[in-house]
Amino acid sequence: MKYAYYPGCSLEKTQRGYDESVREVFKALGQELVEIDDWNCCGATVYMSVKETVSLAVSARNLALAEKMGLDILAPCSSCFTVLSKTNRILDEVPDMRKDVSEALAEGGLSYGGTTRVRHPLDVLMNDLGIEPIRAQLRTNLNGLKIAPYYGCQIVRPDKSWDDHENPVLLDRLFRACGGDIVYFPMKVRCCGGMLMTTFEETALKLNKELLACAGENGAEVIVTTCPLCHINLEAYQDKINRVYGTSFSLPVLYFTQLLGIALGLPARDIGLDSSFIPLGEKITSLAEAAYV
Amino acid sequence: MAHPTVSLPGLMTHSEAELRQVFLKQVEAIPAGERIKRCIQCGTCTGSCPVSYAMDISPRQLIALFRAGEMEAIMKSRTIWICASCYACSTRCPSGIKITDIIYALKRTAMEKQKKSQAPQVQTLARLFVSNLMRYGRLHEGTLIREYYTKTGITKLFGFFPLVKKMYTTKRLALFPKKIKAHKSLSHIIRKAQEIEMRHLPEPLPYSPEYVGYKGLGDLALESRKGE
Numbered sequence: 001m002k003y004a005y006y007p008g009c010s011l012e013k014t015q016r017g018y019d020e021s022v023r024e025v026f027k028a029l030g031q032e033l034v035e036i037d038d039w040n041c042c043g044a045t046v047y048m049s050v051k052e053t054v055s056l057a058v059s060a061r062n063l064a065l066a067e068k069m070g071l072d073i074l075a076p077c078s079s080c081f082t083v084l085s086k087t088n089r090i091l092d093e094v095p096d097m098r099k100d101v102s103e104a105l106a107e108g109g110l111s112y113g114g115t116t117r118v119r120h121p122l123d124v125l126m127n128d129l130g131i132e133p134i135r136a137q138l139r140t141n142l143n144g145l146k147i148a149p150y151y152g153c154q155i156v157r158p159d160k161s162w163d164d165h166e167n168p169v170l171l172d173r174l175f176r177a178c179g180g181d182i183v184y185f186p187m188k189v190r191c192c193g194g195m196l197m198t199t200f201e202e203t204a205l206k207l208n209k210e211l212l213a214c215a216g217e218n219g220a221e222v223i224v225t226t227c228p229l230c231h232i233n234l235e236a237y238q239d240k241i242n243r244v245y246g247t248s249f250s251l252p253v254l255y256f257t258q259l260l261g262i263a264l265g266l267p268a269r270d271i272g273l274d275s276s277f278i279p280l281g282e283k284i285t286s287l288a289e290a291a292y293v
Numbered sequence: 294m295a296h297p298t299v300s301l302p303g304l305m306t307h308s309e310a311e312l313r314q315v316f317l318k319q320v321e322a323i324p325a326g327e328r329i330k331r332c333i334q335c336g337t338c339t340g341s342c343p344v345s346y347a348m349d350i351s352p353r354q355l356i357a358l359f360r361a362g363e364m365e366a367i368m369k370s371r372t373i374w375i376c377a378s379c380y381a382c383s384t385r386c387p388s389g390i391k392i393t394d395i396i397y398a399l400k401r402t403a404m405e406k407q408k409k410s411q412a413p414q415v416q417t418l419a420r421l422f423v424s425n426l427m428r429y430g431r432l433h434e435g436t437l438i439r440e441y442y443t444k445t446g447i448t449k450l451f452g453f454f455p456l457v458k459k460m461y462t463t464k465r466l467a468l469f470p471k472k473i474k475a476h477k478s479l480s481h482i483i484r485k486a487q488e489i490e491m492r493h494l495p496e497p498l499p500y501s502p503e504y505v506g507y508k509g510l511g512d513l514a515l516e517s518r519k520g521e
Contacts, residue, residue, distance in 0.1 A: 027404070041430065041432045053487075058426070094322055101362065104486040109478055153380055157379070190343055194379070204377075274463065
């Protein structure tokens with residue numbers, strides 16, 4: 001299958017590990033990604049709190065560009081995924097909004113007929129491609145690596161989703177098939193606080209400390225994420241959490257496509273493993289090295 | 294009719310009625326937004342919220358206050374600004390109320406009416422985010438963070454040096470923002486959308502007891518909209 005790839009602002013640079021690994025994993029599994037030319041920021045959730053028509057028009061520009069390509073959008077960032085899906089849904093269900101947004105888009109020489117579907121890589125890999133074709137491509141057994149699968153909020157909520165709201169299982173299934181050991185992780189859909197790390201730091205630090213503690217106490221050797229915001233909160237703020245709470249977490253955080261890339265035998269450099277802030281530890285490093293020799 | 298200036302049971306002050314009108318206009322644009330009428334005050338939202346412990350008014354109380362015509366109290370709370378929009382409440386609400394979207398509508402109401410808030414930094418961040426997007430078409434995180442801390446507390450900015458260094462050494466730092474090619478066309482879209490938004494601003498209504506309770510929220514006809 002072919003998708004209109006929408007990396008989103010975070011993946012462009014600060015979260016290059018996600019971008020690189022999504023591209024490589026999709027290539028390895030025979031899926032084609034064509035980046036949407038000149039895409040713009042989806043507006044993220046912040047924009048929704050300012051002006052509705054504007055936020056919908058900004059995000060709909062991307063939907064319109066993808067429609068011109070005749071492809072469905074693949075959006076790895078959970079926030080982009082939710083915002084683009086939500087825009088689609090509002091345009092579909094509120095005719096007045098559709099009219100207004102069309103009028104605004106026309107001003108930029110674009111139109112949107114409402115046919116673009118927005119997809120998340122986890123959904124595509126597990127529900128379209130399926131676990132068997134992935135299993136056939138596996139090169140490295142994850143060898144019982146203890147994994148805490150962290151889904152976060154925005155891919156399992158708010159709308160009717162392709163995985164369960166309360167107890168999603170797609171990451172669990174994926175990595176079990178790769179030979180990983182999924183640890184008990186009841187906080188798998190608990191919020192990381194998102195942008196609160198900037199606006200209400202104390203609260204966000206507490207949320208993330210709880211997540212790290214839950215994963216750590218259950219023996220996780222790595223947390224896998226699906227969202228740049230979860231990722232940066234859990235990874236970049238571990239130091240600060242340790243300072244504030246007197247803890248000593250040193251838990252690597254990887255994007256699910258990075259860990260899948262290791263299992264698929266992709267070179268560490270190609271899937272951005274060198275962009276991690278936290279030492280990956282002996283086990284993951286040796287798995288990654290074993291992968292492509 | 295003279296505007297009552299004190300809070301009397303069943304009556305609303307002028308500013309309350311105005312806030313309510315702006316808010317209800319926002320709710321209309323939410324798919325299944327009218328379900329706010331179905332609240333049974335069970336508190337599942339509050340129990341599901343990962344940050345309710347840090348709120349001054351719980352999500353359940355928010356709806357109760359709205360129903361009682363106490364919009365001013367809601368606007369003054371820090372609750373609406375601390376919502377991280379994780380949607381846990383929305384998916385669990387037994388009445389199918391889109392609480393997260395309702396909170397967005399409250400944020401927009403507060404920003405539109407320029408209400409003094411207990412958490413001005415959230416509005417600062419939102420405004421800077423928007424201006425960043427308008428300038429470049431894409432978000433440049435470095436610029437956003439720099440501008441945000443310049444406005445809210447410059448000393449904190451220095452705390453970011455270790456992180457910036459790490460970003461640099463792992464090649465994750467984009468030093469300069471980049472404009473999208475079709476920046477002009479995007480600006481046209483944004484300008485038009487803003488214009489449309491202004492067009493839809495509700496005519497300020499004179500005070501009317503109509504706005505107490507759920508009145509003013511439209512009729513049940515709205516219910517026919519696809520919910521989920």
